[in-house]
Amino acid sequence: MQAKETLFADLVQGRAQQFQVPLYQRTYSWTEKQLGQLWTDILDQAELLESGEKASTHFLGSVVLAPSPQNEATFPRWLVVDGQQRLTTLSLALTAIRDHIADAEPDEAERIDDEYLVNKRKNGSDHFRLLPTQADRAQFAAYVRGPLSEQAVGGAVAAAYSFFRRKLVEAADPAAPQDVFRIEQAITSRLTLVAVTAERGDNVHRIFESLNNTGLxxxxxxxxxxxxxxxxxxxxxxxxxxxxxxxxxxxxxxxxxxxxxxxxxxxxxxxxxxxxxxxxxxxxxxxxxxxxxxxxxxxxxxxxxxxxxxxxxYPDVEPNAAVRGHLHRLDTWQAQVTYPALMLLLDRRERGDLNSMDTARAMSYVESFLVRRMMCRVPTNNLNRIFQAVPGQLPLDMPVADGLHQLLSAENRFWPDDDELREKVRTAPFYKFGRGHQRKMVLQRLEESYEHPEPVDFAAAQLTIEHVMPQSPGDEWLRMLSEDVVDGESPKDLHSRLQHTLGNLTLTAVNSELSNHPFERKQDLLQGSHLEMNRRIAATERWGADEIRTRADELTDRAIALWPAPLRGVGRAERSRDWNLAHQVLAALPHGTWTSYGDLAAFIGSGAQAVGNHLANTPGVANAYRVLTSDGKVSDGFRWTPQDVGGDVRARLTADGVRFTANGAADPAQRLSADGLASLVGEADDQADGEEDAAQHTPESQGDQTDADPFYLQLVAENSPERRFFRQLAADNSRETVEAVRALFARWEELGGSIVTVGNDTTGASLVLGEAGAPPSEISPVSLTPGCGLGGTAYFNFQWLAVQEPFTNSSLRAEFLRLLNELEGVDLQERQPGQGPDPSFPLSVLEKDHNRELIVEALMWFRDRWKGRGTD
Structure with missing residues (x-):
C-alpha cells in the first residue's frame, strides 16, 4: 500500500478516470450534521483564501483506493474502499456550484463539469468521474447529468444537493457576499485528503474490515x-x-x-x-x-x-442570582455557541475587571442578541464566528459590558433594533423558525414579565404552544376572518399569514381540550388558566386579525423591555435579508414541487404582491418560475428578467417534474405551503450547530399533539419514504384518519401499486400504478394532501385521467365516479376539462371501515381496466 497527501483537485483532475464505490459499501448517508460541519470548514478556508493568510489547509480524512477489476491502461478505474461519503459530498457540492452559476457563467459551469464531474468523451456509466454504489447511482447521475428526472426525488443524495444549493444562495447574501469561485477553490485545493492506494494483490475486503473495525x-x-x-x-x-x-x-x-x-x-x-x-x-x-x-x-x-x-x-453552582438567571436561560436556549463570550465575562469578573451586576448586564446583551435574531428570523450560520471573535475584538478603551454591547451592535452583526422587532412580531411566522424550546422560552419570559403574584412553576408545568386561532380553522373561524380581509385576500390566505405569528400563540397545559374549537369555547378554558397572557386573551370579545395584531404590539413592548436593543447609530439590517431567505427556500425546492405567491409571502412575512414584484424585477433567482398563483397557474404578470434564460414556463415546470391537470393547473398535491417551505430551511437552521433539533419531534411542532401519544411517536420514528407525509397528516387530522390512510396505502401496495411522495418536505402523496417517473407507463387515480392547516383531502385526478388511456373513454370515467360515490359522505361530480379543480372529499371519510372497503374495490376496478388497456 502507498499513502500520500493530496487534494480533491489533484485526485480527480487530469486524464479520464473513474472512482467506483463497491456494492458492499453502504449507501450515501451524510446528514445535515456532517454537511453543516463541512460547509463551515469550506467557508473558513474560503475566508483564509480571501485574506491571503498562509494558514494550513483543512484535513478532511482518508480515501482508500484499490485497482478495479475493470481497470484499463487508457481508462484507470479505482474501487473506493473507504472515503465514498467524502468524495460523493464534494462532488455534489461542485455540482451545486455548477448549477448555481450555470445561467450567469455557462463557460465556468462547463469547466467545473469537465474538470471534476464527468469524463467528457465517455458514454454510459463511464461518463461519470465518480460512480456511487448501485442504490445511489441513478439519483447521483441525475444531478450530475441534469436536467433532473423523477429519479432525483427524495433521498440523502437529493438532500445533500439541496443543502448546497441553499447554502450557496445564503453565501451570496448582499449584506456579506462570499465569492462562489473562492468557495470552489476552497473545496478543490484547501481540503486535504490522504490517499491510500492498495496494490492489485492486496485483500480489499480485509482492508475495508480493518478500517471499519470499532475501537476507541x-x-x-x-x-x-x-x-x-x-x-x-x-x-x-x-x-x-x-x-x-x-x-x-x-x-x-x-x-x-x-x-x-x-x-x-x-x-x-x-x-x-x-x-x-x-x-x-x-x-x-x-x-x-x-x-x-x-x-x-x-x-x-x-x-x-x-x-x-x-x-x-451547571448554572445552579453560580452564586449570583442575576447571573444565574441568564446562565439558566442561555442553557435552556442551548447556546453553546456563546461560550467564548460567557467564559470571557466570568474570567474578567474573577480577575476583578467587572462586578456581578455588570456581568449580568453583559449577559443580557448576549441573550437579547440571540432572542431578537431568532424572532426576526436572522440565519444562525455565522454565530460561531461572531462569538469566537469576541475575546480578540472586544474594545480595550471601555468597560467590558459596554464594549460587548458595542461589539455586538456592529452593523454586520445584524442585531435587530426595536423597529425591526416590532415589524417581525406582527408579520413573521414565529412558530416556524428557531427551535421548539427556544420559542417556548420566549413565551415563558413574556409571561413572567407580567409579574403575576402567583407565578406558574414552569419547571413542573407541562405546557405546550397553542395556536389561539387554530391551524385547522373551522367554518366559524373562517366566517370571522372574512370580516377582516382586505385587497381581495381570501379568509384562508389571511389565516395562513397570521396563524403562526407570535400574536396568535400562547402557552397552555390543556392543548388537546382547546383543539380547534370556536373562540367562545376557548375563552372559557383560557379564563381559568393560571397564565396572565391567557386571561388577557379570554377577556377579548373576538379573535380576528385586529386582535392578533394588537396582542403582537403588546408582546413587542414587553419584549423590548426584556431584551435590550443594540446601540443606536449603527444602522438597521436591510430587508434584503428577507428576500435572501426567500431565495434560499426557492433554491431548495425539491424536484416535482411548486409554491404560490401567497405561500412564499406567508413564509417570509410579506405580501403576495410584494413577492411578485420582487421576483419580476430580480434576475438570477433560482426557480422563480415555480412560484404560481394559488390555483396553480402561471401569473398573467409573469415575465422573465432580461438577464435570465427564459423559455416556455410550462415546459420548464414539466421538466422539473410538475404535473398539470387537464385545465392547465399545476397538481395541487405537489404544492408546498408556507409550512412546507419553512421546513426546507427551518430544519437545516435547527441543525446548523451539528445537533438534531429535538423540537421537530415534540408536540408543539406537530400540530399540538401530546407527548404521551405513542402512536404519534411511532409515526415520527418511522423511517419510511412516507414519514414526513404522515407527520404532517398526524399534525392536522385525527388518529383515526391517519390510521385509515395507512391502511389504504397498505392495501394499495398489496394490489401492486406504489406510493409516491413529494420531495424532502412531503406535502402530498399519490397512489401510482406502473413505473413511477416513466410516463406514459404510469398512472395515478388519487392524490392526497395532509392538510397543512385545513384537514386532509383526497383528490381524484379525473382531468388528468381524461387524457390517459383507457380513461379517455368517458364511460369508464363515469363508472369510476359511480363506484367512488358509493362511499358514505361522498358526492363527486366530474368536471369537464378546464372547468374547475378535480373533485375531492375529506380524508376523514375513510375512517369508516365500510368506506375503506368500497374505495379499495373501486381502485381494484381501476387497476384491472388500466392493466387491460389495449386488449379490447
Whole structure:
C-alpha cells in the first residue's frame, strides 16, 4: 500500500478516470450534521483564501483506493474502499456550484463539469468521474447529468444537493457576499485528503474490515494531555495530582476538550477549530523553548477556568442570582455557541475587571442578541464566528459590558433594533423558525414579565404552544376572518399569514381540550388558566386579525423591555435579508414541487404582491418560475428578467417534474405551503450547530399533539419514504384518519401499486400504478394532501385521467365516479376539462371501515381496466 497527501483537485483532475464505490459499501448517508460541519470548514478556508493568510489547509480524512477489476491502461478505474461519503459530498457540492452559476457563467459551469464531474468523451456509466454504489447511482447521475428526472426525488443524495444549493444562495447574501469561485477553490485545493492506494494483490475486503473495525480513538484532549505531561519530566506527578486529576474528575472528556479549545480562544486565537485543537496548541508550545514552569502555568490556568466552565454547564453552582438567571436561560436556549463570550465575562469578573451586576448586564446583551435574531428570523450560520471573535475584538478603551454591547451592535452583526422587532412580531411566522424550546422560552419570559403574584412553576408545568386561532380553522373561524380581509385576500390566505405569528400563540397545559374549537369555547378554558397572557386573551370579545395584531404590539413592548436593543447609530439590517431567505427556500425546492405567491409571502412575512414584484424585477433567482398563483397557474404578470434564460414556463415546470391537470393547473398535491417551505430551511437552521433539533419531534411542532401519544411517536420514528407525509397528516387530522390512510396505502401496495411522495418536505402523496417517473407507463387515480392547516383531502385526478388511456373513454370515467360515490359522505361530480379543480372529499371519510372497503374495490376496478388497456 502507498499513502500520500493530496487534494480533491489533484485526485480527480487530469486524464479520464473513474472512482467506483463497491456494492458492499453502504449507501450515501451524510446528514445535515456532517454537511453543516463541512460547509463551515469550506467557508473558513474560503475566508483564509480571501485574506491571503498562509494558514494550513483543512484535513478532511482518508480515501482508500484499490485497482478495479475493470481497470484499463487508457481508462484507470479505482474501487473506493473507504472515503465514498467524502468524495460523493464534494462532488455534489461542485455540482451545486455548477448549477448555481450555470445561467450567469455557462463557460465556468462547463469547466467545473469537465474538470471534476464527468469524463467528457465517455458514454454510459463511464461518463461519470465518480460512480456511487448501485442504490445511489441513478439519483447521483441525475444531478450530475441534469436536467433532473423523477429519479432525483427524495433521498440523502437529493438532500445533500439541496443543502448546497441553499447554502450557496445564503453565501451570496448582499449584506456579506462570499465569492462562489473562492468557495470552489476552497473545496478543490484547501481540503486535504490522504490517499491510500492498495496494490492489485492486496485483500480489499480485509482492508475495508480493518478500517471499519470499532475501537476507541484517542481524542484531542487525550493527545494534548499526553503531549503536556511528556514535557513535564520533573513536575509531572505534582501537576497531575494537584490540577489535572481534579479537573479530569469534574469534566467529561468531551467537556475537557471543549475547555481546552476555549482556552485557546480566550488567549486570542479566534480562528482555531475545535478539531484542530491539538495541532494548534502544540504549535504554540513549540514556537520557542517552553519551560516546565510555562507548561505548569498553562495547566493551572486550565484548572482555574474549569471551575468557571462548570457554571456554564451547571448554572445552579453560580452564586449570583442575576447571573444565574441568564446562565439558566442561555442553557435552556442551548447556546453553546456563546461560550467564548460567557467564559470571557466570568474570567474578567474573577480577575476583578467587572462586578456581578455588570456581568449580568453583559449577559443580557448576549441573550437579547440571540432572542431578537431568532424572532426576526436572522440565519444562525455565522454565530460561531461572531462569538469566537469576541475575546480578540472586544474594545480595550471601555468597560467590558459596554464594549460587548458595542461589539455586538456592529452593523454586520445584524442585531435587530426595536423597529425591526416590532415589524417581525406582527408579520413573521414565529412558530416556524428557531427551535421548539427556544420559542417556548420566549413565551415563558413574556409571561413572567407580567409579574403575576402567583407565578406558574414552569419547571413542573407541562405546557405546550397553542395556536389561539387554530391551524385547522373551522367554518366559524373562517366566517370571522372574512370580516377582516382586505385587497381581495381570501379568509384562508389571511389565516395562513397570521396563524403562526407570535400574536396568535400562547402557552397552555390543556392543548388537546382547546383543539380547534370556536373562540367562545376557548375563552372559557383560557379564563381559568393560571397564565396572565391567557386571561388577557379570554377577556377579548373576538379573535380576528385586529386582535392578533394588537396582542403582537403588546408582546413587542414587553419584549423590548426584556431584551435590550443594540446601540443606536449603527444602522438597521436591510430587508434584503428577507428576500435572501426567500431565495434560499426557492433554491431548495425539491424536484416535482411548486409554491404560490401567497405561500412564499406567508413564509417570509410579506405580501403576495410584494413577492411578485420582487421576483419580476430580480434576475438570477433560482426557480422563480415555480412560484404560481394559488390555483396553480402561471401569473398573467409573469415575465422573465432580461438577464435570465427564459423559455416556455410550462415546459420548464414539466421538466422539473410538475404535473398539470387537464385545465392547465399545476397538481395541487405537489404544492408546498408556507409550512412546507419553512421546513426546507427551518430544519437545516435547527441543525446548523451539528445537533438534531429535538423540537421537530415534540408536540408543539406537530400540530399540538401530546407527548404521551405513542402512536404519534411511532409515526415520527418511522423511517419510511412516507414519514414526513404522515407527520404532517398526524399534525392536522385525527388518529383515526391517519390510521385509515395507512391502511389504504397498505392495501394499495398489496394490489401492486406504489406510493409516491413529494420531495424532502412531503406535502402530498399519490397512489401510482406502473413505473413511477416513466410516463406514459404510469398512472395515478388519487392524490392526497395532509392538510397543512385545513384537514386532509383526497383528490381524484379525473382531468388528468381524461387524457390517459383507457380513461379517455368517458364511460369508464363515469363508472369510476359511480363506484367512488358509493362511499358514505361522498358526492363527486366530474368536471369537464378546464372547468374547475378535480373533485375531492375529506380524508376523514375513510375512517369508516365500510368506506375503506368500497374505495379499495373501486381502485381494484381501476387497476384491472388500466392493466387491460389495449386488449379490447
Amino acid at each position: 480513538k484517542l481524542s484531542q484532549a487525550d493527545l494534548l494531555r499526553n503531549y503536556l505531561f511528556m514535557r513535564l519530566p520533573t513536575r509531572g506527578e505534582h501537576v497531575y495530582e494537584t490540577y489535572w486529576l481534579p479537573l479530569q474528575d469534574s469534566l467529561s472528556n468531551d467537556e475537557l476538550e471543549q475547555l481546552m479549545w476555549l482556552q485557546l480562544v480566550l488567549d486570542g486565537d479566534d480562528r482555531v477549530r475545535r478539531q484542530d485543537l491539538y495541532a494548534a496548541q502544540q504549535q504554540r508550545f513549540e514556537r520557542g523553548e517552553v519551560s516546565e514552569a510555562e507548561i505548569e502555568a498553562y495547566i493551572k490556568k486550565l484548572y482555574r477556568r474549569g471551575a468557571l466552565f462548570r457554571r456554564l454547564l
